[in-house]
Amino acid sequence: MHSRTVFFISDGTGITAEAFGNAILSQFEMRPRHVRLPFIDTVDKAHQVVRQINHTGEVEGRRPLVFTTLVDAEVLKVVRAGCKGMLMDMFATFVQPLEKELGIKSLHRVGRFADVSKSKEYNDRIEAINYSLDHDDGQSNRDLEGADVILVGVSRSGKTPTSLYLAMQHGLKSANYPLIPEDFERRQLPPALLPHKKKLFGLTIQPERLSQIRQERRPDSKYADLQNCRHEVAEAEAMMRRTGIRWLSTTTKSIEEIATTILQEIRPERLIY
Numbered sequence: 001m002h003s004r005t006v007f008f009i010s011d012g013t014g015i016t017a018e019a020f021g022n023a024i025l026s027q028f029e030m031r032p033r034h035v036r037l038p039f040i041d042t043v044d045k046a047h048q049v050v051r052q053i054n055h056t057g058e059v060e061g062r063r064p065l066v067f068t069t070l071v072d073a074e075v076l077k078v079v080r081a082g083c084k085g086m087l088m089d090m091f092a093t094f095v096q097p098l099e100k101e102l103g104i105k106s107l108h109r110v111g112r113f114a115d116v117s118k119s120k121e122y123n124d125r126i127e128a129i130n131y132s133l134d135h136d137d138g139q140s141n142r143d144l145e146g147a148d149v150i151l152v153g154v155s156r157s158g159k160t161p162t163s164l165y166l167a168m169q170h171g172l173k174s175a176n177y178p179l180i181p182e183d184f185e186r187r188q189l190p191p192a193l194l195p196h197k198k199k200l201f202g203l204t205i206q207p208e209r210l211s212q213i214r215q216e217r218r219p220d221s222k223y224a225d226l227q228n229c230r231h232e233v234a235e236a237e238a239m240m241r242r243t244g245i246r247w248l249s250t251t252t253k254s255i256e257e258i259a260t261t262i263l264q265e266i267r268p269e270r271l272i273y
Contacts, residue, residue: 005056006032007085009049009068011075014038020090021067032065040070046078053085125171132167135175136160141192144175149266150196151176152189152240153203154232155223156213158250158258162203165255166262184235189243201262202240202247207233209251 006025008017014036025032035056040049056064064085070076071091080087095106134140135147137160144150149172151159159176166172177190193200207229214224222228240247246265250258 003030004032004062004065005060006034006065006067007049007053007056008034008036009040009066009070009079010038011041011070011072012038014069017067017069017090020069021065021088024067024088025065040075041072043074043078046075047082050079050082053083057084121171125168128167128171128173129164131173132163132175135173136163138177138190140175144192144196144199146173147175147196147199148172149174149201149262150193150199151201151203151262152179152193152236152245153247154179154205154210154229154236156210156217157203157205158255159203161255162250162258162262165259169259170263179232179236179239181232184232184239187239187242189239197243197245199266200243200245201266202236202245203258204233204237204240204247204249206249206251 006021008014008021010017018034018036035052037049037052040046053064053066066079066083066085066087067090068076068079068087069090070079076089080089091106099106131143131146134142135144149166151163151174153159155178159178163174163176166174177193179189183190188194189197189200207226210229210233211224211226214221214229218224237247239245248258248261253261
């Protein structure tokens with residue numbers, strides 16, 4: 001059972017409001033029900049939102065939590081006046097004090113993606129995503145010199161989601177290569193990676209966790225067998241140590257934590273926020 005309903009309201013996508021709210025809520029031991037309400041960009045929509053929030057509060061007997069990044073003054077006025085939830089306005093809390101401190105007015109732009117398709121940063125991000133998809137799981141050796149980072153590790157150690165996160169969130173061209181039994185027999189990295197050792201970063205994982213993940217993909221196979229997982233992980237870690245590759249265990253880390261560690265280690269020249 002959820003202990004409280006949380007609304008994330010925005011006149012844009014609501015991604016910023018939800019990210020902000022989740023960062024705050026992660027400090028509390030609770031499992032709220034999430035309701036994202038994007039594109040609330042008219043007074044009529046604002047009234048509908050107010051009714052939905054207040055109805056939820058009446059049904060649940062608890063005041064909903066409401067995180068908002070509304071920019072339009074008239075829309076925000078309706079929500080502030082009628083909402084019976086606990087309202088947390090990100091812009092009022094942070095943007096207005098910054099306006100006062102900096103002595104300039106903010107852009108009051110609706111959504112961080114406004115006109116984004118025309119920006120160089122957006123195009124670079126799309127290019128990075130396409131690159132990462134093309135170079136997922138060792139699919140292509142082409143243009144590895146263009147990679148910002150190349151992730152290596154055994155199959156199912158978290159390389160693909162980390163690569164895509166680095167591309168989508170930071171615009172980095174990220175390739176990833178699985179280390180396979182043939183590599184362990186040769187006791188060296190795949191030949192295509194040898195010229196790019198400075199860009200390599202290794203991911204490893206506890207064998208028990210790896211076996212669980214692989215069992216979901218290929219139940220009762222040698223691929224998922226615990227002894228095989230122990231062997232692969234041990235060989236991969238030994239190879240990383242021999243070749244001087246920086247690496248970390250993904251077992252208990254989120255994608256965000258993994259990506260942040262990689263960024264701290266490789267310090268790429270090109271980074272999009």
